[in-house]
Amino acid sequence: MGRAGSVLVTGGAGYVGAHVVLALREAGWPVVVLDDLSTGRLLPLHRDCSVVLGGVGDRDLVRETLARYDVQAVVHLAASILVPESVRHPLAYYRNDVAVGLALLEACVAHGVAAFVFSSTAAVYGVPERSPVDEEAPTRPINPYGWSKLMFERVLRDAAAAHDLPFVILRYFNVAGADPELRAGPLPDGPTHLVRVALEAALGLRPFVPVFGVDYPTRDGTCVRDYVHVSDVATAHRLALDYLLGGGAGAVLNCGYSRGHTVREVVAAVERVTGRSVPTRVAPRRPGDPPEVVADARRIRDVLGWEPRWTELDAMVAHAFAWMRRGRPAEAATRRAG
Ligand code: UDP
Numbered sequence: 001m002g003r004a005g006s007v008l009v010t011g012g013a014g015y016v017g018a019h020v021v022l023a024l025r026e027a028g029w030p031v032v033v034l035d036d037l038s039t040g041r042l043l044p045l046h047r048d049c050s051v052v053l054g055g056v057g058d059r060d061l062v063r064e065t066l067a068r069y070d071v072q073a074v075v076h077l078a079a080s081i082l083v084p085e086s087v088r089h090p091l092a093y094y095r096n097d098v099a100v101g102l103a104l105l106e107a108c109v110a111h112g113v114a115a116f117v118f119s120s121t122a123a124v125y126g127v128p129e130r131s132p133v134d135e136e137a138p139t140r141p142i143n144p145y146g147w148s149k150l151m152f153e154r155v156l157r158d159a160a161a162a163h164d165l166p167f168v169i170l171r172y173f174n175v176a177g178a179d180p181e182l183r184a185g186p187l188p189d190g191p192t193h194l195v196r197v198a199l200e201a202a203l204g205l206r207p208f209v210p211v212f213g214v215d216y217p218t219r220d221g222t223c224v225r226d227y228v229h230v231s232d233v234a235t236a237h238r239l240a241l242d243y244l245l246g247g248g249a250g251a252v253l254n255c256g257y258s259r260g261h262t263v264r265e266v267v268a269a270v271e272r273v274t275g276r277s278v279p280t281r282v283a284p285r286r287p288g289d290p291p292e293v294v295a296d297a298r299r300i301r302d303v304l305g306w307e308p309r310w311t312e313l314d315a316m317v318a319h320a321f322a323w324m325r326r327g328r329p330a331e332a333a334t335r336r337a338g
Helices: 015-026 044-048 059-068 083-088 090-111 144-163 194-202 230-245 263-274 298-304 313-326 329-337
Strands: 006-010 031-035 050-053 071-076 115-121 167-172 174-176 209-212 227-229 251-255 280-283
Touching: 006 015, 015 031, 015 044, 015 230, 031 059, 059 071, 059 090, 071 090, 071 230, 083 090, 083 144, 090 115, 090 144, 115 144, 115 230, 144 167, 167 230, 174 230, 174 313, 194 209, 194 263, 194 313, 209 263, 227 230, 227 313, 230 251, 230 298, 251 298, 263 313
Parallel strands: 006 031, 006 071, 031 050, 071 115, 115 167, 167 251, 174 227, 209 280
Antiparallel strands: none
């Protein structure tokens, strides 16, 4: 497998993106980050790569970047990712997550990119008929976010077939945690996913965790999700590149651990890890929340040889907690300087 050029990571300043940058740099890849910093932010780790500030939709900038940095492979993570926002602003989601990606693909085909890794989501399955859900399960998204990811999957597969663009689609389940060495972690103003909400409640930053539904047909009545450590997700991207550059065929891969935890189990983990109590309050079901979404993740292990390291829920929570407590160094430094 040749490593003639560099890897372009779109959205490399985002939550998953920063961890992908770490994984690629650790493997010796020269990395170029393309990010408009609309939600992401630059961290010290980004000093170790080239950073191009701008949007994926800027065709000239993308073309110039591919040529200038001799980009061999692309990891496309830049996207809008908030489900409720996607319901309110569907056109913005179809623009950001489909149309903009289409422009990127055109540039990649013209440039002759040798590998393309796309971050998709378990949201493409909608409310899965069965759980664990495998990659052949019907895809029936239930919101514009899921649809936009599925549409781009389709576009990518068709383009790959016609233009010899090797691709891997990674369908993430519930990404959580932070880099164990605390070089990256969840963004301060990132989405209010369960682990964050529970940690904030443990720290007294919010009064309680609303538990959205306690009468689901699950072991304790609360929803089950497959929580996957962000560093393991990042490793999957690195392995996907090696696989593709080694001649691997196009693949769609679930990225989860094949096991789920209930909302109450997550809350209990947060209590164990933090040593603090986490008040909860029963709240109505959230519309569109499937009772259980767990990956059948046999394929990613077979195809990529992925061996996740941080499968314990407590590790994910502990790393996220440590990152949160570490605070916001940039802002803190500014405050000190001021
Ligand atoms: N959840 C909850 N309270 C919260 C946030 C989330 O009960 O404050 C539940 C939510 O209903 C779902 C699970 O936790 O069953 C994971 O939700 P999250 O928003 O983290 O991820 P999603 O599965 O929606 O992508």
